[in-house]
Amino acid sequence: MEPANIARKISPSLTLAIDSKAKALKAEGKDICGFGAGEPDIDTPDHIKLAAAQALAEGFTKYTPSSGIPELRQAIAEKLKSDNNLDYKPNQVIVSCGAKHSCYNAILATCNPGDEVIIPAPYWVSYTEMVKLAGAEPYIVKTKAENGYKMTPEELQASISPSSKMVILNTPGNPTGSVYTENELAALVEIALEDDLFILSDEIYEKIIYDGAKHFSIASMSKQVYDHTITVNGFSKSYSMTGWRLGYLAAPESIARAVDSIQSHSTSNPTSFAQKGAVAALRDSQDCVTDMLKSFEKRRNIMYEGLTSTAGVTCVKPMGAFYMLPDISSFGMTSSQFCETLLEQALVAAVPGIAFGDDRTIRFSYACSNENIEKGISRFKDFCARLKK
Numbered sequence: 001m002e003p004a005n006i007a008r009k010i011s012p013s014l015t016l017a018i019d020s021k022a023k024a025l026k027a028e029g030k031d032i033c034g035f036g037a038g039e040p041d042i043d044t045p046d047h048i049k050l051a052a053a054q055a056l057a058e059g060f061t062k063y064t065p066s067s068g069i070p071e072l073r074q075a076i077a078e079k080l081k082s083d084n085n086l087d088y089k090p091n092q093v094i095v096s097c098g099a100k101h102s103c104y105n106a107i108l109a110t111c112n113p114g115d116e117v118i119i120p121a122p123y124w125v126s127y128t129e130m131v132k133l134a135g136a137e138p139y140i141v142k143t144k145a146e147n148g149y150k151m152t153p154e155e156l157q158a159s160i161s162p163s164s165k166m167v168i169l170n171t172p173g174n175p176t177g178s179v180y181t182e183n184e185l186a187a188l189v190e191i192a193l194e195d196d197l198f199i200l201s202d203e204i205y206e207k208i209i210y211d212g213a214k215h216f217s218i219a220s221m222s223k224q225v226y227d228h229t230i231t232v233n234g235f236s237k238s239y240s241m242t243g244w245r246l247g248y249l250a251a252p253e254s255i256a257r258a259v260d261s262i263q264s265h266s267t268s269n270p271t272s273f274a275q276k277g278a279v280a281a282l283r284d285s286q287d288c289v290t291d292m293l294k295s296f297e298k299r300r301n302i303m304y305e306g307l308t309s310t311a312g313v314t315c316v317k318p319m320g321a322f323y324m325l326p327d328i329s330s331f332g333m334t335s336s337q338f339c340e341t342l343l344e345q346a347l348v349a350a351v352p353g354i355a356f357g358d359d360r361t362i363r364f365s366y367a368c369s370n371e372n373i374e375k376g377i378s379r380f381k382d383f384c385a386r387l388k389k
Contacts, residue, residue, distance in 0.1 A: 010129050014355035015363075018339065022349035033376030034349040035364040038174060038323065040240040042295065044277075045288040048239060051280035055273035064272050066264040067256075068095025068248070072275045075282045076248050083206075084217035086231065088250040094259045095270050095278075099204040099234035099247030102259075104130045106230045106249055107166070109258040110198050111136040115165035120151040121357030122325060124174045124202070128357075136165065140357055145316050145327065149176035153187040160191070166198040169218065172205040175325050175356045175363040177318020179209060182216040189218060189225055199229045204247070205321040207238040207289050210297050213319045219250075227252050237321075238289050239281045244274045296322050299366040299373055306377035307364075310384050322367040325353065329360040331387050338362060346383040348376050 002008075019036040026032045055061075067073065073090040080086040080093075096102045103126070111117060113135035119127050120141045128138040141159050143149045156167065169188065171180040180188075192199055201218040209215055219229035234247030249259065303324055307315045312330040328338050335352035339362055342348050353361030366373055 006133060006135070009132050013125055015125055015351050018343075018349055018351050022343065025343070025347070030347055032343075032347050032349055033372050033379060035366070035368065035372075035376060036349045036351050038237075038365050038367060039242045040237065040292065040322070040367045041369060042240045042292055044240050044244070045281075047284050047288075048241065048277045048281045052244075052273045052277035055276035060272050060276060062272060064269040064275065066267075066269050067091075067260045068093070068270060069272075069275050069279075072279050072282075075279050076250070079282050080217075080231070080250055084203075084231075085220040086217055086226075086250065089253075092253055092256045093248055093250050094256055094263065095246065095248045095275065096263060097245045097247070097267055097270050098236065099202065099232050100126055101245075101267070102232045102234065102247045102249040103127070103168075103200065103202060104133070105259045105262055106200055106232065106251070106255070107131055107134045107136070108262055109255055110230070111165050114163060116161060116163040118156065118159050118164060118167040118197075119357075120149075120155075120169075122149060122175050122353065122361065123168070123357050124170060125355045127168055127170075137163070139164070142357075145314070148316055148319075149173070149178045149325070150180055150184060151188065153191055156188055156191050160195050160197075164195060164197055166200055167192050168200045168202065170202040170204075172209055172215065172318075172320025174205065174321050175323045175351075175353075175361075176316065177321045177323050177325070178316075179213045179215065179319040182214070185216060185218055186221060189221060193224060193228060197228065199225070200232065201229055202232045204232065204234050204237055206233065208293060208296055208322060209320040210293075210300065211319060215320070230255060235278050235281055238292075240292065241277070241281065244271070244277060246270055246274050246278050296366065299368070299370060300324070302370060302373050303364060303366045303377060306373075306381065310381045312384055312388055322365055324364045324366060325356075325358075325361045326364065327360050328362055328384075331384070335359045335362050342380070342383055346379040348379050348383070 073093040115136040131138045206215040230251040235241040315326040351363040
């Protein structure tokens, strides 16, 4: 018996593979400095946990509508209006089992076999595989470090073909930390509209942004842009709710209905009591988000200073999210070889850049303690110094 052709086309997640290997070594008693998983080490804020606990205590444990409870969809619509200047009715909001799930649903709802989806690289590992699962084809645009790993209008224009159906934009970005300005997005969107492309705007890191940079929601540009855009967001990163598996998308009504139909047959509803926690996340104090951002900014600065003072390594300073993408190509190794050796010899876990479409780099997550960063970067510097001898 053989698996389906579509299953054989899919690559397993290298980020999860590295994290699993690091955890296995840690279980053996090894002192691992892990920079693999994109998961805040900070606990979910208490008021969110209490809201979910209260829902459990009150027996809120049954099926909900497949698209999410009305209270949460309303809260999300209000958030999109107040934070992002986006006018979505609650029936245009679909709550799902994570922003990853929302991205996948959006692609399934819009792309046919043979369609091409334009994805700037370095990209988040799952975009390409989601496109393949939909029967479509990823078209990769290689971006440049000198442009802050941001796709230029010229690069987008050159990538468009008669088969192009969608472009995916992730800002702030994983793994680059890049943040597009409003003018940069406007230039890209103008080209996308000329060719009637859908725009998947992944905004999961919108609140994790530094140095006065501003997040801008693409769909707020105009009615025409709004009608072509699917906005994805969630709770995992800003509220440290990774294990809760809650995300959402907002889209034109026809797309929202299609996504709701897909979800009703694939996962049914997101977890009932977790949705009550999400309502509290949106409607209660946002001090927890501000406090987490301050921690991330300090960690970013420590890591950036350490990486950029390492011989043979260059690095673009991230303006958002909690990742850094050092270029290790001067050492003459593939990113997979580099990361395997780094883990074996220095007990430092990072993700090979090849997973993100860029074999010149590796990815560090700084969603971990200052102590872990300082110790891990010290080991990394020593490791690189040995390689240069």
